[in-house]
Amino acid sequence: MSKKSDSEAMYDLTDVLDFEALSAVRPGSSILVSGPAMTGKDELAMEILADGSDNGEGAIVVTTGEHAEDVITDYRDRVPGLDESLLGVVDCRGESGRDSEYTPAGSFVYHLSSPGEITGMGIGITKCMENLANNGADSGRFALDSLSTILTYTDKKTVFKLCHILSSRFDTAGYLGVLTIDSAAHDEQTLQVIKQAFDGMIEIRENDGTREARVLGLAGKPTDWQEF
Amino acid sequence: MTGSERPVVLIVEDEPDVAETYKLWLTDEYDVRMAEDGDEGLAQLDERVDVVLLDRMMPGLSGDEVLERIRERGLDCRVAMVTAVEPDFDILEMGFDAYLCKPVRSEQLHDTVSNLLERSTYDDLLQEYYALVEKRATLEATKSSAELTDNEEYHRLQDRVEELGDDLSETLGGIEDDEDFIATLRGLGDVEEE
Numbered sequence: 001m002s003k004k005s006d007s008e009a010m011y012d013l014t015d016v017l018d019f020e021a022l023s024a025v026r027p028g029s030s031i032l033v034s035g036p037a038m039t040g041k042d043e044l045a046m047e048i049l050a051d052g053s054d055n056g057e058g059a060i061v062v063t064t065g066e067h068a069e070d071v072i073t074d075y076r077d078r079v080p081g082l083d084e085s086l087l088g089v090v091d092c093r094g095e096s097g098r099d100s101e102y103t104p105a106g107s108f109v110y111h112l113s114s115p116g117e118i119t120g121m122g123i124g125i126t127k128c129m130e131n132l133a134n135n136g137a138d139s140g141r142f143a144l145d146s147l148s149t150i151l152t153y154t155d156k157k158t159v160f161k162l163c164h165i166l167s168s169r170f171d172t173a174g175y176l177g178v179l180t181i182d183s184a185a186h187d188e189q190t191l192q193v194i195k196q197a198f199d200g201m202i203e204i205r206e207n208d209g210t211r212e213a214r215v216l217g218l219a220g221k222p223t224d225w226q227e228f
Numbered sequence: 229m230t231g232s233e234r235p236v237v238l239i240v241e242d243e244p245d246v247a248e249t250y251k252l253w254l255t256d257e258y259d260v261r262m263a264e265d266g267d268e269g270l271a272q273l274d275e276r277v278d279v280v281l282l283d284r285m286m287p288g289l290s291g292d293e294v295l296e297r298i299r300e301r302g303l304d305c306r307v308a309m310v311t312a313v314e315p316d317f318d319i320l321e322m323g324f325d326a327y328l329c330k331p332v333r334s335e336q337l338h339d340t341v342s343n344l345l346e347r348s349t350y351d352d353l354l355q356e357y358y359a360l361v362e363k364r365a366t367l368e369a370t371k372s373s374a375e376l377t378d379n380e381e382y383h384r385l386q387d388r389v390e391e392l393g394d395d396l397s398e399t400l401g402g403i404e405d406d407e408d409f410i411a412t413l414r415g416l417g418d419v420e421e422e
Contacts, residue, residue, distance in 0.1 A: 098321070118413050118414075118416050118417070119410065119413050119414045119416075121413070122409055122410045122413035122414075123320055123321065123410055126320075126406045126409060126410060129406075130406075157358055157362075158416050158417070160358050160361065160362075161354055161358060161416050162413070162416060164354060164357070164396075165354075165403060165409065165412050165413055165416075168396070168397065168402050168403040169403050169409050171397075171402060172401065172402050172403060172404040188369060189362075189365050189366060189369050192365040192368060192369060193358075193361055193362050193365045196361045196364075196365070
């Protein structure tokens with residue numbers, strides 16, 4: 001959907017997942033990470049973010065299931081020497097209403113009381129982007145884990161539109177978006193509809209205890225399944 | 229907005245001179261309704277109204293209270309707050325779609341109203357886009373790829389989805405602006421908290 005120039009630096013994700021199709025992902029792309037539960041979707045999404053943070057890029061995490069402090073602690077372990085002012089978290093599991101805070105190490109955290117608060121999520125994401133920009137990161141990587149939780153609060157129409165609007169916003173802002181969905185929790189038609197809001201998809205499965213992935217839609221034909 | 233009818237703008241403003249000035253500026257392009265206070269504004273409000281220009285400080289119901297009632301009624305009009313002072317609060321958090329500081333200039337007023345109408349256009353396009361994507365997914369799920377190749381309806385859908393996708397990326401500059409982003413998400417409607 002983008003008309004961005006080619007001169008912008010591409011995102012190279014091959015350190016995380018070694019596919020040629022992931023060697024030059026255009027800034028502004030949104031990728032759906034789809035697979036059954038317990039196959040490492042969220043792990044993969046966080047690794048894609050951490051890979052950017054290793055290079056000093058900004059990172060925004062929207063979490064529907066974990067508390068912000070746990071996300072930050074986990075992220076610190078992934079990125080040695082993390083500049084925490086370049087991390088923003090939108091925590092949809094807040095105990096109270098909407099509010100925001102800075103952690104002592106400088107991460108910006110926005111709290112929502114429910115993953116069904118779509119507008120609040122947008123405000124949180126906007127504020128995270130503003131904070132990253134103030135700290136020198138005009139763009140970066142974004143992860144949302146998971147769309148499946150949001151689907152339990154609302155319907156596939158709303159989630160499709162949400163994904164489309166996020167994709168458009170990341171496109172104009174030059175962000176890379178990575179959003180996860182539990183493929184076993186929804187019917188085929190729901191998945192089919194939601195993936196239309198994305199530029200591409202990383203599909204994950206487990207085969208005899210081995211995790212495999214393939215890439216669809218980002219460059220040419222779907223890739224073959226490959227162990228990771 | 230339906231058919232060739234002109235968009236409707238409702239001005240809720242207790243100062244008659246100010247209200248008349250806005251009307252004068254807008255009347256060439258829009259159907260303008262006027263209300264002198266919040267209660268009258270709510271009475272004038274119906275499905276036809278696209279944009280409300282709402283004065284914040286009025287006798288009787290305040291602009292904030294009127295906004296709350298508008299949202300309660302589930303009308304999908306866009307509301308711009310008109311205020312005498314630069315707001316020291318986050319208008320996005322409050323649920324307004326835009327704000328204008330007095331004194332409002334003609335160009336500003338036009339820009340704001342047309343931006344708010346463009347957001348409504350975006351919502352409509354996105355709704356239509358979703359409906360087609362869903363229809364296409366249903367066809368894909370129920371027919372073989374050979375059947376799809378011969379299916380004219382499917383090909384028409386493909387073309388239309390692509391067209392609409394292009395229209396969407398051209399509307400609101402592809403959502404370049406934070407306020408457009410939040411307002412577009414607000415259009416999806418939040419799930420009521422328990």
